[in-house]
Amino acid sequence: MQLFINKYLKGGGVMLFEIATTSLMAGLVGYSYLKKNGLSDVDKIQKICLNCGLTIKEGNDIKTIHLYRKKRHDWGMEYVYRIPLGLSFHDFEKRLNHLRDGLNNKKSTIELSDLFKLNFKTNIIKRVKDILNNGKYMQKDVELEYDGMLHIKVLNQPLPVELFFDEELFSKCNEWQIPLGQTRYGFTYHDTERGHITLAGATRKGKTVFLKLFITSLIHQQPENTKLTLIDLKGGLAFTRFKDLKQVETVATDLNSTLKALKSVKNEMNQTKEWFDKNGCEDIKEAGIDTRHFIIVDEAAQISPQIITGKEEKEKARQCEEVLSEIARIGAGLGYRLVYCSQYPTADVMNKQIKQNCDTVITYKLRDAIASRVVLDESGAEDLPIPGRAIYKTPDGVQIVQTPFITNEQIEKIIKPNIVMKARKEDIAIEEPAEARRNTFELEEM
Numbered sequence: 438m439q440l441f442i443n444k445y446l447k448g449g450g451v452m453l454f455e456i457a458t459t460s461l462m463a464g465l466v467g468y469s470y471l472k473k474n475g476l477s478d479v480d481k482i483q484k485i486c487l488n489c490g491l492t493i494k495e496g497n498d499i500k501t502i503h504l505y506r507k508k509r510h511d512w513g514m515e516y517v518y519r520i521p522l523g524l525s526f527h528d529f530e531k532r533l534n535h536l537r538d539g540l541n542n543k544k545s546t547i548e549l550s551d552l553f554k555l556n557f558k559t560n561i562i563k564r565v566k567d568i569l570n571n572g573k574y575m576q577k578d579v580e581l582e583y584d585g586m587l588h589i590k591v592l593n594q595p596l597p598v599e600l601f602f603d604e605e606l607f608s609k610c611n612e613w614q615i616p617l618g619q620t621r622y623g624f625t626y627h628d629t630e631r632g633h634i635t636l637a638g639a640t641r642k643g644k645t646v647f648l649k650l651f652i653t654s655l656i657h658q659q660p661e662n663t664k665l666t667l668i669d670l671k672g673g674l675a676f677t678r679f680k681d682l683k684q685v686e687t688v689a690t691d692l693n694s695t696l697k698a699l700k701s702v703k704n705e706m707n708q709t710k711e712w713f714d715k716n717g718c719e720d721i722k723e724a725g726i727d728t729r730h731f732i733i734v735d736e737a738a739q740i741s742p743q744i745i746t747g748k749e750e751k752e753k754a755r756q757c758e759e760v761l762s763e764i765a766r767i768g769a770g771l772g773y774r775l776v777y778c779s780q781y782p783t784a785d786v787m788n789k790q791i792k793q794n795c796d797t798v799i800t801y802k803l804r805d806a807i808a809s810r811v812v813l814d815e816s817g818a819e820d821l822p823i824p825g826r827a828i829y830k831t832p833d834g835v836q837i838v839q840t841p842f843i844t845n846e847q848i849e850k851i852i853k854p855n856i857v858m859k860a861r862k863e864d865i866a867i868e869e870p871a872e873a874r875r876n877t878f879e880l881e882e883m
């Protein structure tokens with residue numbers, strides 16, 4: 438199955454057979470040499486804590502964390518520490534980057550597994566140098582947890598640098614889940630029932646590919662229950678191939694059509710709310726309604742009243758933002774799901790109320806730490822290394838994920854059965870004799 442194509446793992450597999458016994462011996466000698474000159478992760482953690490002030494003074498003694506136990510997992514190692522009285526978990530959270538950087542310190546992070554990646558028939562010095570110099574082989578991630586003891590999780594499962602979409606991924610999705618991507622813990626799925634999403638990413642980092650995967654997954658998984666309002670204000674053609682889907686209510690491409698589309702969503706939402714009130718239903722699940730209406734806005738900056746100039750246009754943008762805020766505030770329980778996207782996430786662009794009501798954040802690489810803080814409330818997205826690599830943040834935690842790359846051919850194959858013929862606006866205006874109408878296709882208004 439061509440599910441995950443991990444360049445490095447694949448390459449490593451081929452090379453494995455090329456390692457002759459003598460080479461292996463040479464490798465082991467090299468390994469022990471390098472190991473002798475480096476520190477174990479436990480030593481490093483201890484040293485990092487001492488060096489960055491995670492200590493307390495007791496008499497003449499300087500004390501830091503004390504290792505209680507350690508456990509090997511599929512994804513890496515978990516170290517459990519006792520924290521000395523006087524230090525808090527928050528002190529360690531503040532030093533997370535010190536732990537990450539220290540554990541990825543190149544001089545001593547060569548692993549036995551790295552040696553299996555070596556091709557001893559080629560220039561061995563150059564290959565060792567590559568491993569030492571190339572962060573791709575040794576990117577360890579660190580996560581912290583606290584339950585009375587400090588858990589330092591060192592995740593050393595490499596993330597794939599490319600991950601190709603395969604329809605097989607749908608077989609593991611439950612109900613409203615979509616395939617999200619590969620994390621260091623394994624493949625992960627996003628449950629769209631969680632509610633609204635903020636999606637960010639600088640240009641050419643994977644946002645559009647993700648949106649196409651998102652829509653395609655909904656069409657595949659829930660063709661009868663999905664409704665889509667697509668707002669594409671980037672002037673591109675990203676959503677063009679979806680416009681004739683029976684699930685798509687509107688593809689809006691400018692401010693006027695966006696306002697019209699959002700007003701229509703608002704009317705529908707108000708009617709749903711009235712029905713809920715009348716029937717004493719608290720939310721969509723209790724009402725037993727299966728339909729979910731997704732409103733995808735790409736790009737938020739284009740309808741931000743803070744950014745848009747011109748009195749009339751500003752007013753239209755304000756009205757758009759008002760509807761989006763309402764959807765964000767009350768829509769989730771009524772079955773409305775907002776995906777609010779931006780390339781330029783500044784405080785002006787990302788409406789605070791909308792953002793606060795999105796409990797999921799997915800962000801690709803951002804221009805700088807300021808943008809990252811607007812989206813995630815913390816820095817980090819500016820350091821994401823490659824297209825398709827994202828930070829996935831939910832109330833359950835933060836994960837780094839490589840999202841799958843889906844091709845337009847794959848999308849077309851999946852959505853094809855859902856394409857219907859829709860009228861262009863000029864078609865609707867044409868009056869036809871009743872007799873002729875009976876013989877034409879039934880057209881739906883866009």
Ligand SMILES: Nc1ncnc2c1ncn2[C@@H]1O[C@H](COP(=O)(O)OP(=O)(O)OP(=O)(O)O)[C@@H](O)[C@H]1O
Nearest residue numbers: 638639640641642643644645646824825840841842
């Ligand atoms: N998941 C992915 N895995 C690998 N490469 C990817 C992935 N997503 C995108 N890319 C690469 O990045 C390119 C740009 O992706 P995409 O069109 O999604 O960018 P974008 O962030 O939406 O940019 P823009 O906002 O300018 O439209 C793709 O053509 C592809 O080469």
